[in-house]
Amino acid sequence: MDEVKVIEVKKSIEADNNALASQIRNKLSEEKTLLLNLMSSPGSGKTTTLVSTLTKLKDKWKIAVVEADVDSTVDAKTILDAGIDAIQLHTGGMCHMDAVMTQQALDELAGEKQDLIILENIGNLICTAGFDVGAHLNINILSVPEGDDKPLKYPKMFEKTNLVLVNKIDAMEFFDFDKSKFEENVYMRNPKARIIYISAKTGENIDEFVKWLEDELVKHTSGA
Amino acid sequence: MDEVKVIEVKKSIEADNNALASQIRNKLSEEKTLLLNLMSSPGSGKTTTLVSTLTKLKDKWKIAVVEADVDSTVDAKTILDAGIDAIQLHTGGMCHMDAVMTQQALDELAGEKQDLIILENIGNLICTAGFDVGAHLNINILSVPEGDDKPLKYPKMFEKTNLVLVNKIDAMEFFDFDKSKFEENVYMRNPKARIIYISAKTGENIDEFVKWLEDELVKHTSGA
Numbered sequence: 001m002d003e004v005k006v007i008e009v010k011k012s013i014e015a016d017n018n019a020l021a022s023q024i025r026n027k028l029s030e031e032k033t034l035l036l037n038l039m040s041s042p043g044s045g046k047t048t049t050l051v052s053t054l055t056k057l058k059d060k061w062k063i064a065v066v067e068a069d070v071d072s073t074v075d076a077k078t079i080l081d082a083g084i085d086a087i088q089l090h091t092g093g094m095c096h097m098d099a100v101m102t103q104q105a106l107d108e109l110a111g112e113k114q115d116l117i118i119l120e121n122i123g124n125l126i127c128t129a130g131f132d133v134g135a136h137l138n139i140n141i142l143s144v145p146e147g148d149d150k151p152l153k154y155p156k157m158f159e160k161t162n163l164v165l166v167n168k169i170d171a172m173e174f175f176d177f178d179k180s181k182f183e184e185n186v187y188m189r190n191p192k193a194r195i196i197y198i199s200a201k202t203g204e205n206i207d208e209f210v211k212w213l214e215d216e217l218v219k220h221t222s223g224a
Numbered sequence: 225m226d227e228v229k230v231i232e233v234k235k236s237i238e239a240d241n242n243a244l245a246s247q248i249r250n251k252l253s254e255e256k257t258l259l260l261n262l263m264s265s266p267g268s269g270k271t272t273t274l275v276s277t278l279t280k281l282k283d284k285w286k287i288a289v290v291e292a293d294v295d296s297t298v299d300a301k302t303i304l305d306a307g308i309d310a311i312q313l314h315t316g317g318m319c320h321m322d323a324v325m326t327q328q329a330l331d332e333l334a335g336e337k338q339d340l341i342i343l344e345n346i347g348n349l350i351c352t353a354g355f356d357v358g359a360h361l362n363i364n365i366l367s368v369p370e371g372d373d374k375p376l377k378y379p380k381m382f383e384k385t386n387l388v389l390v391n392k393i394d395a396m397e398f399f400d401f402d403k404s405k406f407e408e409n410v411y412m413r414n415p416k417a418r419i420i421y422i423s424a425k426t427g428e429n430i431d432e433f434v435k436w437l438e439d440e441l442v443k444h445t446s447g448a
Contacts, residue, residue, distance in 0.1 A: 041266045042349050042378065043370025070350060072376040093380070095319060095350040123377070124348055125266050126294060126319040145369040145392060146267025152296040153347070154266065156317070168369065174395045 004076040006088045007104055017131060020099040024106065024134030034116050034220040035102075037135035039157065042123030044143040045167040047075045049200040049209075050118060051082045056210050058084055061115040061217060066105040068097045068122050075120060085109075096127035102134045115221055116213070129156040137216065143168040144175050148182035151189045158189035163196065165209060170199040228300040230312045231328055241355060244323040248330065248358030258340050258444040259326075261359035263381065266347030268367040269391040271299045273424040273433075274342060275306045280434050282308055285339040285441060290329040292321045292346050299344060309333075320351035326358045339445055340437070353380040361440065367392040368399050372406035375413045382413035387420065389433060394423040 028035050040046050047067075054063055064085040067076040070093055079086035087108050089101055097119060109117065119135060121128045140161045142150055145168060151158040158164070164186055179197075186193050196212065198205045252259050264270050271291075278287055288309040291300040294317055303310035311332050313325055321343060333341065343359060345352045364385045366374055369392060375382040382388070388410055403421075410417050420436065422429045 041347070041370075042374055043265060043367075069377050071379050072373070074373050074376055093350075093354070095348070122350065123265070124319070124350060126317075126346065126348055127351065130317070143267075143369060145367060145395070146265075149296070149298050150266055152298055153293050155295050171369070171395060171398045174398055 001080055001085045004073045004080060004086070004088050005108065006073060006090060007108060008090050008092065017099050020103060021132035021134040024099055024102055025136060028117075028134070029136070029220070031113065032221040033114050034137075034217055035135045036116070036118045037097075037121060037133050037138045038118055038141070039121045039125070039128045039138065039161075040123060040141035041125055041143070041146055044123070044141045044146065045200045046120050046123070046141055047078050049141060049165060049167060049198065050079060050120065051084075052200045052203055052206050053209055053213065054079075054084050054118075055082055056206070057116075057213065062113065063116045063118070064109050064114050066102075066109075066117065066119045068101065068120060070094075070122070091122060095122055095124050096131050097121050097133045098131045099134045116217055125150070125154040125157045129154070129160055136220065137162045139163045139165060141165045141167050144172055144177045147175070148178045148185065151182070151185035155189055158186055158193065161190060161193055163194045163212060166195060166197045167200055169197045169204060170202045225304055225309045228297040228304060228310070228312050229332065230297060230314060231332060232314050232316065241323050244327060245356035245358040248323055248326055249360060252341075252358070253360070253444070255337065256445040257338050258361075258441055259359045260340070260342045261321075261345060261357050261362045262342055262365070263345045263349070263352045263362065263385075264347060264365035265349055265367070265370055268347070268365045268370065269424045270344050270347070270365055271302050273365060273389060273391060273422065274303060274344065275308075276424045276427055276430050277433055277437065278303075278308050278342075279306055280430070281340075281437060286337065287340045287342070288333050288338050290326075290333075290341065290343045292325065292344060294318075294346070315346060319346055319348050320355050321345050321357045322355045323358045340441060349374070349378040349381045353378070353384055360444065361386045363387045363389060365389045365391050368396055368401045371399075372402045372409065375406070375409035379413055382410055382417065385414060385417055387418045387436060390419060390421045391424055393421050393428060394426045
């Protein structure tokens with residue numbers, strides 16, 4: 001892919017969302033494609049994290065990224081420039097992705113078998129957490145400047161996450177971020193959540209996230 | 225006020241939102257109370273900015289803050305601890321305030337004449353921008369770590385803002401934030417927006433925001 005393909009999404013019918021989400025998940029499982037839903041606040045570093053991570057995986061696995069935004073193609077261009085396939089969804093003002101949007105993106109990507117598709121959801125900690133988009137796993141990024149109290153204010157996001165990436169740890173000294181308080185807040189919402197501290201900018205600890213992704217990829221693409 | 229009063233908001237009827245918002249705005253104008261709507265991403269520093277600003281105004285003006293969150297009373301407690309009246313709204317999972325919520329907060333504050341009421345809206349750049357809450361002016365905070373491209377991705381927030389506070393400028397050297405690119409992006413959405421660069425943490429340039437607030441307070445509380 002060289003140019004950003006923009007999809008203006010059609011109106012979604014919410015009543016069918018959960019049924020469609022399950023259908024998408026089952027079909028992708030059969031096809032041995034892993035679908036991840038990446039969520040965060042605006043500016044937490046979703047795109048930078050994807051670039052620093054996926055460039056380490058792209059020669060071994062077939063990967064595509066679906067960017068969702070109200071407007072602009074900034075993020076899809078950044079992903080494409082890094083040599084990774086990407087398409088851009090424009091959500092028509094909506095503050096979250098849903099299963100209908102996922103389906104539209106999958107229709108666009110249908111030409112080739114993918115090992116991994118990552119949905120970069122809208123920058124938002126509330127609405128995004130309320131909709132099943134058909135993903136196998138949910139990842140959320142919390143950047144250090146946002147503060148350690150976010151699990152207290154945004155319960156659903158942290159209840160449904162499988163992996164919390166704490167980004168911008170290179171700027172830790174500039175902010176009052178209490179790691180143990182943060183972990184306590186996360187585990188109160190979700191005792192099973194995995195937490196990985198990274199800096200997408202410097203690359204620090206990115207390999208731990210790469211390993212997590214590869215482990216999940218092996219699980220989902222091998223076996224019956 | 226010593227303890228945080230929490231209001232679990234009632235279900236809002238959206239059809240009446242704009243009419244109620246206008247009614248609230250007109251009534252507060254008559255009463256010479258200035259109502260501001262403060263919006264930002266999660267963790268941009270809304271509460272810290274309010275504390276560092278309002279402590280400089282609270283001896284001269286009667287001020288109250290309305291905190292809206294999905295859960296927790298963290299922010300209202302912080303404001304109260306700084307000696308400023310605050311009440312906490314719990315939005316029942318909703319991603320934005322609306323005029324019905326404002327009215328409920330005003331009912332709680334009805335005992336005393338206020339000069340300034342600030343609504344600290346939910347941390348969210350999309351939903352919050354879509355609802356008239358009855359405020360006279362909209363302020364939005366964008367913190368440096370979030371990046372200079374946010375006006376491209378969140379058009380409505382920047383179209384409807386009267387004042388953009390760029391917070392966390394003390395961390396500028398740690399992030400790739402291009403001021404002139406940011407200003408270009410803001411003015412593309414809204415040529416009339418005022419931009420003030422601050423650090424709520426160090427207090428740098430807070431006086432410029434204090435002056436802006438006092439100018440607006442004088443306008444709204446004096447004259448006919």
